[in-house]
Amino acid sequence: MAILSPLRRRRSAALGMAAVAGATAAAIGLTVGGASAGTLSGSLYRDPTSAVVRWSAANSGDWRAAVIRDKIASQPQARWFANFNPSTIQSEVSGFIGAANAAQQIPVLSVYEITNRDCGGASAGGAPDLNQYQTWVSNFARGLGNQTAIIILETDSLALLTCLSSAELNARNQAISTATRTIKAGNPNAKVYLDGGHSTWNSANETANRLRNAGVQYADGFFTNVSNFNPTSSEANFGRGVISALNGMGISGKRQVIDTSRNGGASGDWCADDNTDRRIGQYPTVNTGDGNIDAYLWVKPPGEADGCRYTAGSFQPDLAYSLANGAPNPPTTAPPTTAPPTTAPPTTAPPTTAPPTTAPPTTTPPPTGNGCSASFSVNQWPGGFTASVNVTAGSADINGWTVTITLPSGAAITGVWSAQASGTTGTVKFTNVGYNGHIGAGQSTNFGFQGTGSGPGGTASCTAS
The missing domain is CATH 3.20.20.40 (1, 4-beta cellobiohydrolase)
Known part of the structure; x- marks a missing residue:
């Protein structure tokens, strides 16, 4: 914009x-x-x-x-x-x-x-x-x-x-x-x-x-x-x-x-x-x-x-x-130049008796042809979660992608960044936004979402367009 x-x-x-x-x-x-x-x-x-x-x-x-x-x-x-x-x-x-x-x-x-x-x-x-x-x-x-x-x-x-x-x-x-x-x-x-x-x-x-x-x-x-x-x-x-x-x-x-x-x-x-x-x-x-x-x-x-x-x-x-040019360097406490860690703590403090846990990434093998793959990791706490998703192109450039992830019963998405979601519950399709649809061969981009309930498990599927 x-x-x-x-x-x-x-x-x-x-x-x-x-x-x-x-x-x-x-x-x-x-x-x-x-x-x-x-x-x-x-x-x-x-x-x-x-x-x-x-x-x-x-x-x-x-x-x-x-x-x-x-x-x-x-x-x-x-x-x-x-x-x-x-x-x-x-x-x-x-x-x-x-x-x-x-x-x-x-x-x-x-x-x-x-x-x-x-x-x-x-x-x-x-x-x-x-x-x-x-x-x-x-x-x-x-x-x-x-x-x-x-x-x-x-x-x-x-x-x-x-x-x-x-x-x-x-x-x-x-x-x-x-x-x-x-x-x-x-x-x-x-x-x-x-x-x-x-x-x-x-x-x-x-x-x-x-x-x-x-x-x-x-x-x-x-x-x-x-x-x-x-x-x-x-x-x-x-x-x-x-x-x-x-x-x-x-x-x-x-x-x-x-x-x-x-x-x-x-x-x-x-x-x-x-x-x-x-x-x-x-x-x-x-x-x-x-x-x-x-x-x-x-x-x-x-x-x-x-x-x-x-x-x-x-x-x-x-x-x-x-x-x-010529301006002083930023203070050493400046925010990082890369995206913040996707395993950051939840936005509202969880009970001290149940610290957040980070689920291991779920992966699918990278494609060898004109396609894409997706993997995600989940940061879970009582009542909510955030998920970070990596989308990787195969051996050729792609100009658009759709990632499909199934949420467990009772889970609902409350926010999405760097993608567009087809819904908030059940099986959700995430599509690229304008600036991150093109991915070079073997390269990756990232999007994320947060929600209530339990975060997704299993695997993600990716379709290149």
Whole structure:
């Protein structure tokens, strides 16, 4: 899915190079201190199916690949949900959440679906109307599970209001407030943050007023600097001003998250497509060392275009390399560059009297001709399981596959990632998604699923298409 690029950067004021240089070390330094000072703890989820990860895997011989792989693809980034797809959004969210929960990591989801988003600019779109928006949000919330998840709710929706009439503004505020409460009702452990613009756009007092009107009292706080380049120190100062203004309105306990995906270099012209002086900023972490800040996040995936020179949201390796080249290496505690182990503990702690067990992989011999084979392993705990499936091509390339697995009686699938499932019980057929249908001769790909009850036994069959 293409990740659209909000155009809030147009209003960013130019900063002098000297000021930027003074802030660069803080912007791109490693995690401050060792303890989380906000309300979150743990590690952020790195999506093994993101555009940059797929590009890195497919272009290992490219001269830019090592830098992009080590400094961008290795890092957790937000998954954007920006397509109006009310019939499939629940399953898409559930699959993403399931993969993060299986890895026991915190996923970041960016919701970008509000009606008349970006005021009709390069990232125009969203739900056709606000009633359909609420339907989409309700379905989105049903896929969130019950573990901690970070929700970046509607970039541009409050900082960019120039295209809305008074009545439309009131309706948008109500829609965002309702969306916040809907998400919280769907998953009380979800952390929801509303649009706070950035430090060189609206004032702190104006931002706080807009947040209040949109129901920030029901949210966990606000986000700033998405797709922008303002130094982290400037955003933190701005955030303190917003929090102070909210406190003065009787709204307390709100915190900030800051997008640091490309704020480690020069500021000025907002569009990264045409600016080679940008650098990635602070690596993503919830260990901020600041009681006002819950996380530094890469909401805008580095290397994805703004829409000036390239199509908005498209991954461009030259942009990614420009951002990463010369930036410091990630901290040694960064998430792994490979997919998380499929034998990770369950997403809800099992009883201490019954630790999880990992069943040995079940295998079928690799095919010798134009076909495929599949093997899987199961991580079982009382009441639930996760399964990891490897699909291997035979002696010739394949361009699509279907894996059939039979679940035991009483078992039901609750989430799938990197595949599509034909059902949730009994004999289930899993088919490839767009990016992993092609497998080279003798090569493999992986998908997974989780469910309730007992995990599957026996063997899996694979059919190439």
